[in-house]
Every structure is written in C-alpha cells, then in structure tokens.
Amino acid sequence: MLETLKEFFSFTDANVTFVMIGSILIGASSAVVGCFSVLRKRALIGDVISHSVLPGICIAFLLFNSKNPFVLLGGAFLSGWLSIIWVDYIERNSNIKSDAAIGIVLSVFFGAGILILTVIQHSGNAAQSGLDHFIFGNIASMLRQDLYVLSGMSLFLLIIILLFYKPFVYISFDRNYAVSLGMPVRFYDFMLSSITVLAVTVGIQAVGVVLMSALLITPAVAARFLTSKLNYMLLIAALISSVCCIIGTFISYTAPSMPTGPWIIVVLMLLSMLAVFFSPSRGILINKWRQQKNYRKILEENVLKLLFQLCEKTGFKEQEWNISQMLDKRNMGEQQLKQTLRRLEKKGLVEKKSAEWTATVNGVIIGKRMVRLHRLWEVYLTQYLKLPSDHVHETAEAMEHILNPELEAQLETILNKPEFDPHNSKIPYQDE
DSSP, rough: OHHHHHHHTTTHHHHHHHHHHHHHHHHHHHHHHHHHHHHOOOOHHHHHHHHHHHHHHHHHHHOOOOOHHHHHHHHHHHHHHHHHHHHHHHHHSSSHHHHHHHHHHHHHHHHHHHHHHHHHHHOGGGGTTTHHHHHHHHHGGGGGHHHHHHHHHHHHHHHHHTHHHHHHHHHHOHHHHHHHTTHHHHHHHHHHHHHHHHHHHHHHHHHHHHHHHHHHHHHHHHHHHHOSSSSHHHHHHHHHHHHHHHHHHHHHSSTTTTTTHHHHHHHHHHHHHHHHHHHHHOOHOOOOOHHHHHHHHHHHHHHHHHHHHHHHHHSOOOBBBHHHHHHSOOOHEEEHHHHHHHHHHHHEEEEEETTEEEHHHHHHHHHHHHHHHHHHHHHHHHHSSSSGGGGHHHHHHHHHTHHHHHHHOOOOOHHHHSBTTTTTOOOOOTTT
C-alpha cells in the first residue's frame, strides 16, 4: 500500500494527474457554488439542473455532429437554464408547490434526454460513442484539453463568486433586506442561477447527471454542520470536496475496475455523515448527548428541590426521606428516582443513611435556589402577565432550570424581593 501511495502521489502518470486535478477543480468549484444553493434553501435545484442537462447535450450533438466539449457543455448549459425557467414559471403561474414543480421538470427533461440518447445510439452514427458516459460520468478518460476547459470554467466560477460575494450573501440570507437596499436582486438571482447551471455543466463529466447534485450539495451540507460563518463554510466545503476527489481517484487507481466518479460520491457521503453526526456544534449524536445531559441535570435539580420542599414542610425538623415519601410528593418513576439519587450521591450532593436520603450542604443550596427561582417566576407571571395563580406552576417548573444568576438578580429587583409566592409559600432567599 505504501508503494502504491508513493507511486500515486509521484504524478509520473499523466492520466492520473489529469484525473486528480480535474476532479479537484470540479469538486471544489461545485462545492463553493452549492453553499449558496443550500443557504437559499434551493438544494433540489441542483438535482433538477443535473438531470436536465442530458437533453441539451444530446441535441447539441445532433445539431453539430461533434463531441467538442464546448459544444456539448454549451447545450448542457442552455438546457439547464431552461429547466430553472420552467420550474420558476410553474411555481409562479399555478398552485403547484416547489417540490412538485421540481419533480415534474426533472422527470420530463431526464426522460426526454434518455429518449434522445436512445435514438442517437440506434442511429448508427459512429461519433456517438461515449455520450452515455454523461449519465454516470467518466472522469478517468480526461485528457489535457479537457483539463484546460475545466480549469478555465472553474476559475471563472470562483471569479464570479469573489466579484459578487456581498450581494450573494445578502440575497442568500435576507432577500427582503437586499430589496430594501435597492439592490438589483433579480440580476443577482440570475447570476447565482447561471453559475449553478455552469457548475453542474462542468461537473457532469466527472460524476454524470445522476450523481452531480450530490457533488454540488453534499459538501455544502457537511460544511454547514461544521461552521456558522459563510467564508469558513465555503473553504471547508471546497476542502472536503477536494479531499474526497483525491481519495476517490486513489481508490480508482488501485482498483482500475472501480469507477472514479461514483467512488468520489461514496467517500463524500461518508465524510459528510461523519460531519452530520459528530460535528461539535450541530452533530446529531452530540446534540443527543447534550439533550440527555440537560435532561439529567433537570432531574437532579428537581430531586434536590424535592428534598428541600420535604424538609420545608416539617420546618426542617426532619431531613431524611425514603423513596416512598419522595414518590408521594413528586410524580416520577421509581427507577428514575433511584438512578438520579445515585448520580447525586457520586457528586456529593446527597447522602444515604440506611434506606433514607438526605441532602448535603451543597445539595441544600442548590435545592433552595431551585425553589426560590420557581416561586419568583410564579410571582412575575401573576404580577406582570396577569396570569391566574393556578396557571403558573408548569411554566415556572420549566423556567427555573434556565434562569441564570443575572436574571435571578433582575427578578428580585423588579419584584422588590417578595416574601411570598402566589400560593402564600415563603420564598427562601440565599442570605436566610
């Protein structure tokens, strides 16, 4: 494997070098453009365009009887643009929703493309060989002149994005604000749509019309999970796509029977799933862990509050309570209560004496604070929102866990440090 790696990255094989550089150019430029599609909530437009370019390619071949890249890509560009116009027309002039319009245009154009391609394949035209590669891609056959075309188009895409970066940001995040500034929004929409069509047109040679939308959208989605800043998002998306292109090309190099384009998409999907599940800020598993942690924290605070309330009822003459007594006071599962008490015991917030439990000094402080926040919030709801006293308990039950010390101090100041809550229960302050 080490020898294969050295051989691959030695760039002695011109064909491998062309394939790798070409795939990186296609992947990076498509990923950058795809970021704006994702932010504008038009991710499926890439799918429409990628499937709609096939009839344009076939018609361009029939008209010019040539497989010149500029001829075929020109036909693809016009066909892709026509599909966007059709989707917008259907949305504006009918009750058909966006997803249905996209489905209609995608299926019609792709079906027409397959039909025309079949006619070409049965026409006996010797020049038609290789047109079917546009369906699934065939980047492994890339030549030097193809690389020049890709380089030029990719550079053009990046230049357009740099020139119109700020307007693109405005219409992607807040279109109405851009209109209020007097910006020519329709023109910038036209520019964004055009570079999206161009990015798809460039990329179909690598992964084909079927997988092109993945190359356009997937890196952008992965980058969105990893950052909240657009400039970082563009760089991360381009980097992810480039790395996947290198890995996909290497797999195809080590196993020549493996197609390069599909392997790029497979690797891209795997890396994207890692970002979706394990992103430190938005990852699905990380969020699940945070939710579970927060849920346990709420349970622990509720149990400490419960112990304080039980002691409060007896005037703090009794401070040890068994499981049954606690369950009588608060509705929760017995096993759940036991698990919570064990966690609190490990943290040194409760102690177990025989079959009874008591809060430690630190546990009492926390329990007392939760009771105080609960009752202060009830007072606030009744005094300022004029809610009946029997309608404030559930809201206070939720708010007590998210009120920080600053908000607590503000509540005490606003309410003038009330002595009792709406139910005539004494509010226990920290200095008491």
